[in-house]
Amino acid sequence: MQSTLAATPAFVWIFFGLGLPWALALLPRRDWRDRPLVLCVAFAFGPALLTAWMFLLSAFGPPGQPALQLEPVLGGTFALALAGAALAFRKRRPVPEPSERSSRPLAFDEKLLLLLTGAALVVRWFGIAYWPFTAYDALWVYGYEGRLYALLGHIPDTIGYYPQFLPLLFTYGQLAAGGIDDHAARAVIIFLHTGAILAVYVLGSRLFNRRAGIFAAAIWALYPHVGEWSRFGDLEIPVTFTFTASAAFFLMAWLGQEPRRRYALIAGLLFGVAMWTKPTAGAFVWGVLLLLALDLVRVRFDLRGWWPRFEVALIVGLACLPLGAVWYLRNLLLGHPPLVLPPAFWQTMAQQSGSEFGWPLLGLLVLMGWLYFGSRERPPVPAGVVGLGFVLLGLLPSIIQPHRMTPLEWLALATGAAILSVTLGRYARARWSAGRWRAASVIGWALALAFPYFITWFFSYSYHYRLSFAIVPLMLLPTAVILAHWIRPEAFASGGKRALLALAIIALSVPGIVIPLYDPYAGWDWLWSDKLPDDVARYQSGNEALMNVVAGLEVYLANEDEPLVVVAPGVKRLPFFFPLEDIRTEVAPTRLEELEGVVYFVDSAPEGVGAYEQTPVRENQVISALRRSEVMRLAWGRDDGIFRYQVYELYPEKRFERPSVHAPANGDVVFGEFARFLGHDIGGREFWLGRRLIMHLYWEVLAPVPEDYMIYIHLLLFHISAPPRLKGI
Known part of the structure; x- marks a missing residue:
């Protein structure tokens, strides 16, 4: 203070x-x-x-x-x-x-x-x-x-x-x-x-x-x-x-x-x-x-x-x-x-419910109260009660149980407003x-x-x-x-x-x-307890996941000499804590080459989801690479129930390193002139009923993919009492 x-x-x-x-x-x-x-x-x-x-x-x-x-x-x-x-x-x-x-x-x-x-x-x-x-x-x-x-x-x-x-x-x-x-x-x-x-x-x-x-x-x-x-x-x-x-x-x-x-x-x-x-x-x-x-x-x-x-x-x-x-x-x-x-x-x-008519409704109720209980000459009681009843019938259902007003509720509201307008108009002209x-x-x-x-x-x-x-x-x-x-x-x-x-x-x-003394996250007791001793603790009220990201970036700034460069699509609150650092929240990169020179990438929800909503996941190289730990390693993150942030360290150059393959391909196998098949990592060739099969295919990209493609894998099943059969998976 x-x-x-x-x-x-x-x-x-x-x-x-x-x-x-x-x-x-x-x-x-x-x-x-x-x-x-x-x-x-x-x-x-x-x-x-x-x-x-x-x-x-x-x-x-x-x-x-x-x-x-x-x-x-x-x-x-x-x-x-x-x-x-x-x-x-x-x-x-x-x-x-x-x-x-x-x-x-x-x-x-x-x-x-x-x-x-x-x-x-x-x-x-x-x-x-x-x-x-x-x-x-x-x-x-x-x-x-x-x-x-x-x-x-x-x-x-x-x-x-x-x-x-x-x-x-x-x-x-x-x-x-x-x-x-x-x-x-x-x-x-x-x-x-x-x-x-x-x-x-x-x-x-x-x-x-x-x-x-x-x-x-x-x-x-x-x-x-x-x-x-x-x-x-x-x-x-x-x-x-x-x-x-x-x-x-x-x-x-x-x-x-x-x-x-x-x-x-x-x-x-x-x-x-x-x-x-x-x-x-x-x-x-x-x-x-x-x-x-x-x-x-x-x-x-x-x-x-x-x-x-x-x-x-x-x-x-x-x-x-x-x-x-x-x-x-x-x-x-x-x-x-x-x-x-x-x-x-x-x-x-937009709610579009009866609650949004709160102030007009309060004004109407006060007006009706004054006319019927505070004025010497009152409007006709039956017509006024009927009109007010229709208004309440139109508004109260969506106030009690929030929902957008239905056509019948709008009709009731309009009917009540019309009855009151006629009734009160006649009364006012006369009195x-x-x-x-x-x-x-x-x-x-x-x-x-x-x-x-x-x-x-x-x-x-x-x-x-x-x-x-x-x-x-x-x-x-x-x-x-x-x-x-x-x-x-x-x-x-x-x-x-x-x-x-x-x-x-x-x-x-x-x-x-x-x-004003109540906080939806800290409650009332922050007034007399020491649960929020400083601004760092107070920032966390409603921003727990965000402050987890901030704490990690502050550690980087305290221990590293290289400039901090962060790409955080849609995470618009992050630059507040680092106003002079290179925090990019308005960009939503879809290619890994766009992350050259970047220290951290922040994947988030719901903000990041909105930033990428116009880009199909299959066409988003960056989001697809989040599971490639050699390229994008999950460093830290937090989900506070409202926001989720995951911070990834970036090693985009490693995507050009040829991986070690358990079962290399036999010869030079080029697929569609844009990818070379390097091999797979299936462990063991013995199959039994109920075996869970996990397989990765390894490719070397030779050129941009000209159109959508499909990989079709064949499994040869040998049976003692039958000739070989070909099945697709």
Whole structure:
């Protein structure tokens, strides 16, 4: 934890010293009073400016010199902070408009939710500081790249794939610490968690009110899946932060909050940061296009009435380009694919079950509860119960016993949704005030913005819950708004009721607070035992077989002078531990001559199986040679039940040495002009019923095989009472 604490001041400078001036410069003067809003923007633009500056240093720095060093990096941030402060200073005079924020004191439940959110952040900070990088993607991409850039001083042209927001933050942490250190790199993660919570608060508070913002932020912060994933250090929390912040400012502009163009500009800049973080944020574009289409229908294709919202979308699109497009253009210029999607295999793993409707279902249940138990005028009970029953009939079977939803379940869901739409629509038209219609329309726009992302995730990427994080704040918004309205502080004025409410809130919050302390491999007892005394032991949590390979390679480096060259097809996490060694994971050699100069070959599953899935085994000389101990000798390996790694020492030159043959061939026997038969090793020519016959044939390759061939062996069986017969085997 000392490294985490040592690197924290460097990140405090970035998020506060660099971010705050630019947040104040960009926000309208009256928004300076909204401290969570200011901090949200500061926490986004501070690291965005830092990583953009580091990218420019690497791209245009002096050739042959490490440009990513602490002095020029910090020097650039000081200059940027001064520029932002100068722009903010010009707006220092208070504006006469009163603040739009509520000045009333916080209610009891609001204070409790803030306290629990703070407790969750403290626990997550502990987990972040305790653990090194252990998650697959962090070892493969973000943590590895952060190490590599810190060591090399630049971003190599060979790097493609995802943008550099998070890897460069990890690099900066290690530059600040003065060496390669996971804990220094990971010190930034808690700031990104805080930014995500602030963004969810802004979404709720600026679209509704402070109470809705607190409820929304608390639901997100205490969501157990977020707690479970909090320490791993991949892109999902950062992209949720920037995606949600962009959505909040976009909806503020879309709904006509002034200054509309300024909010649209900030939304576009934040969307650029999201695209600088992860390309899946691009689904935001489809959400904006859907909103434009819906609004065009709303105004009955009146282009003049449609223009203000089209202008908002246009400003967002233009503002996102400088930072949002730079990495993808860079990849094109260097010959990399501009965008890399997960292999199609992962789409076959999408769950497509009722569980993926968890947030919409929760929102529906809370809405129905409020309408029937918290509202004076209720919708028709029979129709509402029937509609909800059909929805549950469609979703619950695949929640209770996970499977892809069947056509009948989809039909039940659609039927229930139709019944509820008609029933609640009639009720709302007859009973709702203009204020409730406005709240419903705001929620509708927010859900429509998330809809394309949800559809893409549900049908293609719902193999893991974390991939939905970016739209969870938008999906939980209905629940937060209804609960904030339904749970009225004055209804819990008495001590007994207040205690019951507090107990209920705490009970619901505890799982999300404590879950970061659980490790699926080490359990809970690592907290008080000494089972994970150092980072080596912690790396082994979920990576036992991989760390067995790492240990063996470290022995080689400690005892051998020859460079370490390893071919490990698909073993993408291995370079993390040897960022400057020649570890080749992107190649899948099929010919032994491709292994010349290689020290070790790593055969693996499931990664290696995937790397070779397009190559038939019969055509793969390398895999076929794994059983030839004179050419590829198994040195060590481990199977941990999830991954299997076997490390082979290579002696490819020995394949040209003529083997000693037990029974040499009689004469020069050439087969098909591409192979010479050298003999066999059948032991004994006496055969009896049940004898197990093991035979090897030895060949000398003369030329490449022109086509498929077959070896047909004849066995002559001599019988006393019968003439010789010829049988094929």
